[in-house]
Amino acid sequence: xxxxxxxxxxxxxxxxxxxxxxxxxxxxxxxxxxxxxxxxxxxxxxxxxxxxxxxxxxxxxxxxxxxxxxxxxxxxxxxxxxxxxxxxxxxxxxxxxxxxxxxxxxxxxxxxxxxxxxxxxxxxxxxxxxxxxxxxxxxxxxxxxxx
Numbered sequence: 001x002x003x004x005x006x007x008x009x010x011x012x013x014x015x016x017x018x019x020x021x022x023x024x025x026x027x028x029x030x031x032x033x034x035x036x037x038x039x040x041x042x043x044x045x046x047x048x049x050x051x052x053x054x055x056x057x058x059x060x061x062x063x064x065x066x067x068x069x070x071x072x073x074x075x076x077x078x079x080x081x082x083x084x085x086x087x088x089x090x091x092x093x094x095x096x097x098x099x100x101x102x103x104x105x106x107x108x109x110x111x112x113x114x115x116x117x118x119x120x121x122x123x124x125x126x127x128x129x130x131x132x133x134x135x136x137x138x139x140x141x142x143x144x145x146x147x
Contacts, residue, residue: 004113006130009106010138014145016078016103020095022145023105024049024080026072033140037133050074054082060129088112105141107134 012019022029027047034041039057046052052072059065068089070082080093089111098104109130 002113002115003110004126005108005110006126006128006134007106007108008131008134008138009104010135010142011098012103012105012138012142012145013101014103014142015101016095016097019103019105019141019145020078020080022141023093023095024052024072024074026052026054029141029144030054033137033144035133035136035140037136044069046072049080058133060126060133084111105138107138109134 022033025048026043031041034056037059039059040055042055044053044055050073053069054072055067055069057065057067066084066089067086069085070091071085073081073083075081078095080095082091082093084090089109091107091109094106094108096104096106113126
């Protein structure tokens with residue numbers, strides 16, 4: 001089983017603190033900025049950063065739907081980690097200043113991929129597909145915080 005990783009980033013024209021706060025706001029912001037690949041969004045505990053437990057289904061392809069139940073932690077300033085209770089998937093959001101009134105958001109997801117031929121295709125194509133989904137999410141987040 002090989003580890004699969006998908007990473008993307010975006011510069012957003014807003015202070016890092018405002019971007020991080022929006023990203024960690026599962027009650028009011030996160031549900032709004034999720035692209036159509038996400039469904040059944042539900043906050044089960046908390047709703048603001050550390051201690052949040054959130055559920056959604058992620059439809060990566062027409063045939064592949066992942067049922068996610070994510071525990072949210074904030075291990076360091078500017079970092080949000082979502083660990084899926086239903087799989088090995090871990091998504092790390094890192095927000096850092098990127099000049100006056102700008103921030104860099106990097107999102108990286110890792111998981112244990114399948115073995116064999118299926119694992120080869122997963123490792124080859126899944127990062128690109130997930131990267132496109134996160135690009136759209138970051139575009140929506142930018143539109144939300146740059147208002």
